[in-house]
Amino acid sequence: xxxxxxxxxxxxxxxxxxxxxxxxxxxxxxxxxxxxxxxxxxxxxxxxxxxxxxxxxxxxxxxxxxxxxxxxxxxxxxxxxxxxxxxxxxxxxxxxxxxxxxxxxxxxxxxxxxxxxxxxxxxxxxxxxxxxxxxxxxxxxxxxxxxxxxxxxxxxxxxxxxxxxxxxxxxxxxxxxxxxxxxxxxxxxxxxxxxxxxxxxxxxxxxxxxxxxxxxxxxxxxxxxxxxxxxxxxxxxxxxxxxxxxxxxxxxxxxxxxxxxxxxxxxxxxxxxxxxxxxxxxxxxxxxxxxxxxxxxxxxxxxxxxxxxxxxxxxxxx
Amino acid sequence: xxxxxxxxxxxxxxxxxxxxxxxxxxxxxxxxxxxxxxxxxxxxxxxxxxxxxxxxxxxxxxxxxxxxxxxxxxxxxxxxxxxxxxxxxxxxxxxxxxxxxxxxxxxxxxxxxxxxxxxxxxxxxxxxxxxxxxxxxxxxxxxxxxxxxxxxxxxxxxxxxxxxxxxxxxxxxxxxxxxxxxxxxxxxxxxxxxxxxxxxxxxxxxxxxxxxxxxxxxxxxxxxxxxxxxxxxxxxxxxxxxxxxxxxxx
Numbered sequence: 001x002x003x004x005x006x007x008x009x010x011x012x013x014x015x016x017x018x019x020x021x022x023x024x025x026x027x028x029x030x031x032x033x034x035x036x037x038x039x040x041x042x043x044x045x046x047x048x049x050x051x052x053x054x055x056x057x058x059x060x061x062x063x064x065x066x067x068x069x070x071x072x073x074x075x076x077x078x079x080x081x082x083x084x085x086x087x088x089x090x091x092x093x094x095x096x097x098x099x100x101x102x103x104x105x106x107x108x109x110x111x112x113x114x115x116x117x118x119x120x121x122x123x124x125x126x127x128x129x130x131x132x133x134x135x136x137x138x139x140x141x142x143x144x145x146x147x148x149x150x151x152x153x154x155x156x157x158x159x160x161x162x163x164x165x166x167x168x169x170x171x172x173x174x175x176x177x178x179x180x181x182x183x184x185x186x187x188x189x190x191x192x193x194x195x196x197x198x199x200x201x202x203x204x205x206x207x208x209x210x211x212x213x214x215x216x217x218x219x220x221x222x223x224x225x226x227x228x229x230x231x232x233x234x235x236x237x238x239x240x241x242x243x244x245x246x247x248x249x250x251x252x253x254x255x256x257x258x259x260x261x262x263x264x265x266x267x268x269x270x271x272x273x274x275x276x277x278x279x280x281x282x283x284x285x286x287x288x289x290x291x292x293x294x295x296x297x298x299x300x301x302x303x304x305x306x307x308x309x310x311x312x313x314x315x316x317x318x
Numbered sequence: 319x320x321x322x323x324x325x326x327x328x329x330x331x332x333x334x335x336x337x338x339x340x341x342x343x344x345x346x347x348x349x350x351x352x353x354x355x356x357x358x359x360x361x362x363x364x365x366x367x368x369x370x371x372x373x374x375x376x377x378x379x380x381x382x383x384x385x386x387x388x389x390x391x392x393x394x395x396x397x398x399x400x401x402x403x404x405x406x407x408x409x410x411x412x413x414x415x416x417x418x419x420x421x422x423x424x425x426x427x428x429x430x431x432x433x434x435x436x437x438x439x440x441x442x443x444x445x446x447x448x449x450x451x452x453x454x455x456x457x458x459x460x461x462x463x464x465x466x467x468x469x470x471x472x473x474x475x476x477x478x479x480x481x482x483x484x485x486x487x488x489x490x491x492x493x494x495x496x497x498x499x500x501x502x503x504x505x506x507x508x509x510x511x512x513x514x515x516x517x518x519x520x521x522x523x524x525x526x527x528x529x530x531x532x533x534x535x536x537x538x539x540x541x542x543x544x545x546x547x548x549x550x551x552x553x554x555x556x557x558x559x560x561x562x563x564x565x566x567x568x
Contacts, residue, residue: 145358154346233393
């Protein structure tokens with residue numbers, strides 16, 4: 001056994017001894033805790049007082065061999081470095097005879113050479129390090145929940161946070177401009193328009209377009225805009241460069257007719273333009289579904305623009 | 319005189335109602351600060367009904383608020399719709415998935431009741447919801463200062479993921495404590511729980527896709543539910559692609 005120990009390097013020995021020391025110290029702590037729990041009230045005071053003065057004091061007994069062995073190893077190294085022929089076990093009696101009141105922070109163990117050794121000198125048999133025992137986790141056997149924490153009135157605080165969020169939601173949804181756009185939606189979109197038929201776009205100019213078959217169709221008047229059932233909320237303001245990606249399609253006009261007149265007029269730039277005949281109507285790409293019936297007086301009140309085609313002559317009154 | 323009495327009783331009733339709701343919110347504190355005791359009480363079946371009710375009220379309230387924040391990017395109608403749909407999403411997923419967890423736990427030796435299982439899942443949902451609420455001011459801030467729909471969507475996906483992960487860890491811890499009574503098959507039950515979490519995530523994401531929109535694409539009209547098509551994951555990858563500039567969602 002001793003030969004086997006000699007084969008081991010000094011580092012291994014130190015590490016083993018350190019492990020021993022740790023496990024022994026844990027044992028000592030558990031024993032001290034058990035003693036303090038089982039002792040009468042007067043004893044409790046004594047234990048706590050002592051613990052305050054010397055919380056990590058090593059005690060005599062088999063469980064404190066490891067710290068002693070550490071000190072012995074240190075003494076061995078000191079003796080080797082100084083070249084003295086001090087016996088290896090000479091530090092042990094000094095350690096075992098330490099006063100109980102010494103604190104852990106006290107550095108090196110003072111050697112009291114005058115006191116006789118209580119234990120026979122010689123190498124302490126090497127003990128295999130004990131396996132590390134982790135504390136039981138939640139739900140495991142022997143686990144104790146931590147003490148209950150006092151209330152900090154979090155329910156009330158959460159209620160206030162919820163009220164604050166509710167107020168924020170209301171505030172960001174209140175319309176703030178003439179178009180009825182709220183704070184939450186006031187920033188123009190920069191990305192992520194889903195391009196589809198019916199998407200309404202507006203560039204830097206006043207023109208508004210509707211996307212149809214990947215083409216931009218200019219909505220020629222507010223009448224047409226309203227006729228299509230659009231509102232300002234449907235209009236997406238985009239960069240002009242974005243509009244240039246699309247081909248230009250036929251403009252979207254509103255065709256107006258009143259009941260007592262056979263003529264059809266196209267509304268363009270807020271002027272009525274007479275369409276001469278059916279052939280022109282169809283050649284312009286118009287469809288009967290686009291014709292809206294309005295009162296004749298409304299048509300008469302609209303300013304008159306050039307006829308379609310422009311050489312068709314003066315337009316008739318509706 | 320009788321009017322005064324009626325008014326007094328009514329006000330007392332209203333005050334009592336709100337007091338009860340604030341008490342319901344206090345369950346959050348117990349979960350966050352004294353969760354070990356909370357789980358032990360669930361294990362012992364102490365006040366299960368009250369706990370489930372308090373967690374339901376709290377999580378519905380918080381999720382509704384967060385849903386309203388999400389929908390505010392589009393329109394008031396979307397805000398109201400999302401305020402209803404977000405709690406619905408979590409509760410529907412809970413209803414769909416809790417029997418699976420319960421029966422698989424029973425299969426592997428658990429002695430928990432269905433109510434205890436539901437209480438544990440609700441704990442995770444409540445933690446998720448309160449964390450979501452804590453993110454709400456940040457979301458409002460980004461709502462007011464950015465205009466990128468895809469960014470906003472991905473930010474919310476990330477927030478949901480973070481909050482859900484924390485909620486799942488609460489569920490795992492709670493499951494460990496509550497199922498400690500039955501030692502047999504504890505390892506298998508732990509595996510079952512993690513597998514169930516994956517299933518829950520898939521069901522939840524599909525449920526969210528079915529109930530969409532929650533935010534509302536800026537170029538589209540308000541819709542209560544959108545047509546089915548595509549799936550959650552391809553949409554998220556497309557959004558990431560657009561954010562990184564690889565392509566535009568069309």
